[in-house]
Structure formats: structure tokens, C-alpha cells
Amino acid sequence: DAGVIQSPRHEVTEMGQEVTLRCKPISGHDYLFWYRQTMMRGLELLIYFNNNVPIDDSGMPEDRFSAKMPNASFSTLKIQPSEPRDSAVYFCASSPVGDRVREQYFGPGTRLTVT
Amino acid sequence: AQSVTQLDSQVPVFEEAPVELRCNYSSSVSVYLFWYVQYPNQGLQLLLKYLSGSTLVKGINGFEAEFNKSQTSFHLRKPSVHISDTAEYFCAVRESVRDDKIIFGKGTRLHILP
Numbered sequence: 001d002a003g004v005i006q007s008p009r010h011e012v013t014e015m016g017q018e019v020t021l022r023c024k025p026i027s028g029h030d031y032l033f034w035y036r037q038t039m040m041r042g043l044e045l046l047i048y049f050n051n052n053v054p055i056d057d058s059g060m061p062e063d064r065f066s067a068k069m070p071n072a073s074f075s076t077l078k079i080q081p082s083e084p085r086d087s088a089v090y091f092c093a094s095s096p097v098g099d100r101v102r103e104q105y106f107g108p109g110t111r112l113t114v115t
Numbered sequence: 116a117q118s119v120t121q122l123d124s125q126v127p128v129f130e131e132a133p134v135e136l137r138c139n140y141s142s143s144v145s146v147y148l149f150w151y152v153q154y155p156n157q158g159l160q161l162l163l164k165y166l167s168g169s170t171l172v173k174g175i176n177g178f179e180a181e182f183n184k185s186q187t188s189f190h191l192r193k194p195s196v197h198i199s200d201t202a203e204y205f206c207a208v209r210e211s212v213r214d215d216k217i218i219f220g221k222g223t224r225l226h227i228l229p
Contacts, residue, residue, distance in 0.1 A: 004158075031215060033216075042219070042220075042221040042222060043159075043205065043219045043221075043222070045216060048215065048216065050215065055215065056215075056216065091158055091159070093158075093159075095215075101147050101164065101166060101209075102147075102209055102215055102217065103149070103161060103164060104159075104161075104217055105161075106151075106158035106159040106160065107158050108157060108158045109157075109158050
């Protein structure tokens with residue numbers, strides 16, 4: 001299995017621009033999680049989906065952030081407009097169907113720099 | 116509400132020495148417990164997990180952890196560390212019945228000294 005795939009791996013953009021981060025979960029996994037990691041705040045859960053439906057978006061910082069999961073094999077996290085304080089590493093993770101433990105498998109992350 | 120406390124943000128240890136990374140959790144119900152490792156510039160990967168049964172759990176790369184219900188702890192140990200163990204280690208908890216989310220601690224950075 002290829003694991004969780006994220007793209008791009010690195011993104012540098014200017015303040016005010018729209019940024020779209022992409023994630024392909026492991027095939028057959030029914031949960032998908034988006035996290036943000038910074039030195040100051042550590043690992044924060046932004047939002048998670050079950051069977052493509054958003055379950056909890058309480059971690060989304062503000063309206064500039066939005067996430068979608070149009071099908072079981074693809075999700076996006078969009079920031080519009082971006083700000084320097086959004087600079088972080090963004091991780092996507094997925095969990096398998098029927099796994100009561102909900103072990104999460106992480107992608108390699110997208111390092112976002114907003115200048 | 117559940118929470119995870121990793122008492123040390125950084126732990127320096129000499130190569131081939133033993134190490135213990137401390138983790139305490141709070142929850143009023145039964146939990147699943149995890150340790151994840153993050154190597155530089157990579158995502159998190161599972162090191163080991165506790166579900167039930169034996170309180171001593173063995174993971175990859177020679178790591179083990181012990182679940183202590185009375186002390187609500189899940190400390191990670193390795194008898195002899197190697198330079199390749201340099202990484203950040205995250206303790207995490209999930210309430211076994213009612214929550215889909217895993218709550219992560221803030222991480223402990225392990226520095227291996229030559």
C-alpha cells in the first residue's frame with residue numbers, strides 16, 4: 001500500500017493568496033483527519049470526516065479555513081486568504097474501516113510557508 | 116474530558132543508555148493508549164499501542180511501554196538508545212467507546228548524545 005499521500009510537500013505563498021492542500025487516504029479507510037503542527041501549539045486536530053461527511057470541525061481556526069471530502073479517496077484543505085500565521089506543517093491521517101481502535105496512519109505532511 | 120500530559124519537552128540521553136519518556140493521561144472511562152514517533156521532516160508513525168490485557172506493551176525498534184491504571188500513566192522505555200532514535204515522541208489517548216478522536220500530547224524531543 002502506498003500509504004497516505006499528501007500534495008504538495010512544500011508550499012510557499014504570499015499573504016492573501018489561496019492555498020489548497022490535498023490528501024489521498026489509504027484505500028478502504030473510512031476516517032480522515034486533518035492536523036496542523038507548529039512549534040508553539042504542537043499538533044492540533046482541525047477537522048475529521050467519517051464516510052466523507054465532516055463530523056467535527058471545531059478545531060478549524062476561522063472561516064478562512066475550509067475542508068472537503070468529495071469522495072472516499074480525496075480530501076482538500078483550503079485556506080483563503082492565507083496569512084503568515086498559517087505557516088505550519090499540515091498532516092492528513094486516515095483510519096481503517098471496522099477498526100475499533102481507530103489507529104491513525106499519517107501522511108508525510110505539507111510544509112506551508114506564508115510570506 | 117480526556118487529556119494527555121508529556122512531562123518533558125526534551126530529553127537528552129547518551130547513546131546506549133536507557134531512556135524513559137513520561138506520559139500521563141486523564142479520562143474517566145477506559146482508554147486506548149498510543150505512542151507515535153516523528154522522525155525529522157516526516158509524518159507520525161505508530162510505535163506501539165495499548166488496548167487491553169497485559170500492561171506491558173512491546174513496540175517497534177526495541178521500545179516498550181507500561182500501562183499503569185492507578186497512576187494513569189503510560190511511560191515509554193528503551194533499555195539502550197541508538198543515534199537513530201533521535202526523534203519526537205508523542206503520547207496519545209482515545210476513549211475506547213465514545214470518541215473517534217485521538218488526543219495527542221505536546222511531544223517529547225529525544226536527543227541522543229554521542
